[in-house]
Amino acid sequence: MKTALTIAGSDSSGGAGIQADLKSFAANGVFGMSVINSVTSQNTTGVFGVYDIPCDVVASQIDAVFKDIFPDAVKIGMVSSAEIISTIADRLKYYNTKNIVLDTVMVSTSGCKLLRDDAIDALTSVLFPIADIITPNLHEAQILCGFDIRSESDMVRAADVIYNKYNVTVLLKGGHLANTSNDLLYDGNETWFEAVRIDNPNTHGTGCTLSSAIAANLAKGMDIKTAVKSAKDYITGALSDMLDLGKGSGPLNHMYKFYPNKK
Template sequence: MQIPRVLIVAGSDSGGGAGIQADLKAVSVHGAFGMTAITALTAQNTTGVRGVFPVTPAFVALQIDTCLEDIGADAVKTGMLATAPIVEQVAERLAFHRPPWVVVDPVMLAKSGAELLDTDAVEALRERLLPIATVVTPNLPEAEALTGIEITDPEGMKEAARRLHACGSPYVVVKGGHLAGDPVDILYDGRGFTRFEGERIPSRNTHGTGCNFASAIAANLARGKGVEESVRIAKRYIDRAIRAALPLGRGHGPADPMAWLTPRPV
């Protein structure tokens, strides 16, 4: 039996709520085997990010090659990439290895507002990584930064999705949680839009939801599910993770990526 395999290319969150720590939990919950190529170390907790230490691009590349040359991957998920040289190195290695699925979560800001991607890396991400992505999952600030447009409603989300699709990614999921009211996410495949509606859950403990969402999509794609089904599963997963959020620390605590496996009432 083939074991679904997901390589996670992202930063480390010392507080455990986001980054590769969250990614590995999400991938495991959805029945896939997770590997990592760490792009940066962060010193952070629920109140904010105190420091970021990027890994050298060459060592990021070595981690990617080492995993893919031996174990292989049915999907790759990228998260925090930190610098333009890392973005370019990741794009180069993924273009070389050509995994079946590349899910790009264009992480730019931490929940606390700290910058996790250098300004000059936004262009590199748009021009080098999006053309080889198969699914890209920006939230509204990330979609605005990548497209240069202001998004104030679902129609703006659709326009951003069109522009990101034109960058090369066959599937774009624009997450609308930053808009007022109940959250709406929009999937665009170049032909039409699929709208995913949800219920806004009052909680400050939402750290790591973007990481968990993209990793859940990647894991389900690795298992052979289609994009729309993978997004729908990931939406249900995040809903439960927020409802079961962990009240840790004094700031934005983490959503619980293990909620599907634990009997705790939510």
């Protein structure tokens, strides 16, 4: 069995972060492992606290995984401090890690800020250079490119700016546009992944789920385009399942293929 590691924050409600990643790994057929770099107090209505894990503990977790079960791919999610970012990059470079998927988590689905200002520079200067692909949503891409994104033509322009500025393949997610859920993969050339827009208000953890599915697919040997296409199909299915839990923006049913929601 192929293996994948998630390095991210813990979500106490189970819909995003480490918990979503491990479910996504399992649903996509790889053995999942985890390094927790922060603990969050959150649920479907918001994030109420972020508590960072000491850097030496983060490094120790990474070392323990790589010295025993070397991962075939790594997904990096929420990293809230520059110090933790530096620690992660140092250890991944030490092990010459391949297939790194970086989900550029800056705000939660509910709009809560998860990344401190000083960490944004560290994210782009330290983690971007070692990533094989980054997966910003439109809000995050606007921070990275410096202008508003209101259309698919804006997405192309933004992806081109980010790709050339940071020299990294970009999957720009279009789910926040008004009339489309199309995503753009940009590596100097455009590849669009189209999907029917699903009228589902429960989108907690969609970014985590998509990026971890991409990592799982890379671990299985898929090229980036095939990995993204398969992951896009997976998350579309999870949204279409229409699971409805919690009082706010609820989680997806990561295991919809095995345990479909009984409507």
